[in-house]
Amino acid sequence: MKSFDAIKDAAIARKGGEDALQAALADSPVARDITTLGDDRILSEFCKRVFQAGFNWSVIENKWDGFEAAFHGFDPARNAFMSDEDLDAHLRNTAIVRHGKKILSVRDNAIFLCDLAKEYGSAAKCIGDWPASDLIGLWAVMKRRGSRLGGVTGQYALRFLGKDCFILSRSVVAALNHAGVIDGAATSKGAQRKVQDAFNQWHGESGESYTRLSRILAMSVPD
Structure with a gap:
């Protein structure tokens, strides 16, 4: 080597x-110290990178205020209970990109972050305290328990959150x-x-x- x-x-x-x-x-x-972030910021970053994957990044950036409003500031507890009515509303909302599977990933990742919060005190603490010497271990957790966070999508989410990776x-x-x-x-x-x-x-x-x-x-x- x-x-x-x-x-x-x-x-x-x-x-x-x-x-x-x-x-x-x-x-x-x-x-930066990710442990100081709210878990809503973790969910927001996950959502942004999921929607940017295979898409024009600038389009997502330009619509981001609409995403924040549509998903209630990315409160994990609220989005973990996304109903069929919520999904229908999102699919009609022109302020966001109306991609059904990616919209559902917000719900699934909210559930994932809520579960991490129960285990570690907050999802931000789990991610922030995870050692850089075992990034592949964190990737594995995100791929297995999250939604659409495998590959470079999850890696870029960590980088933009401020994880040294x-x-x-x-x-x-x-x-x-x-x-x-x-x-x-x-x-x-x-x-x-x-x-x-x-x-x-x-x-x-x-x-x-x-x-x-x-x-x-x-x-x-x-x-």
């Missing part, structure tokens, strides 16, 4: 120098292959374990956040 220094050197060469790489990394999201984008997966971490996709449990172990090692070598490590990997290979 390649060292982090070798990967960073490749990213520097591609970007045209250390200063250029750091400029490209300047807008990297900064990790890597994302298995196409470029990152390509870089992981190039670095000798995996051979092929990063979808199996075994491959994801190798990926997590590699990021943990690079984090220890460099002191870089998992977010910045992920972005440096992506910049180390051709677009």
Whole structure:
């Protein structure tokens, strides 16, 4: 497996120098204390990323005030009891994107977050306190117990919430292959374990956040 220094050197060469790489990394999201968030903000972020998946992100952003109003500020307890009448109202609401299965995911993820709140005190505490050294464990919980949160959808939701995390984008997966971490996709449990172990090692070598490590990997290979 390649060292982090070798990967960073490749990213520097591609970007045209250390200063250029750091400029490209300047807008990297900064990790924050997710435990201080209300669970309504967790549900809101989950909903936004689910609706953006396979869709024009800017359309969802432009309609977001409508989503917040339609889903009662994303109160988990209220949305966990979404009725057939609520669903019908959502499907008629032109202020949101009227995608039935994605609308139902709001209810299912509200139930998921309510269950986490019972187990951990709040869903935000569960997600915020989950160690970055076991992100794949958190992904597994989100995929198994949530709705439409598998793959990069859930990963981006965590990143935008402020979780220090890597994302298995196409470029990152390509870089992981190039670095000798995996051979092929990063979808199996075994491959994801190798990926997590590699990021943990690079984090220890460099002191870089998992977010910045992920972005440096992506910049180390051709677009």
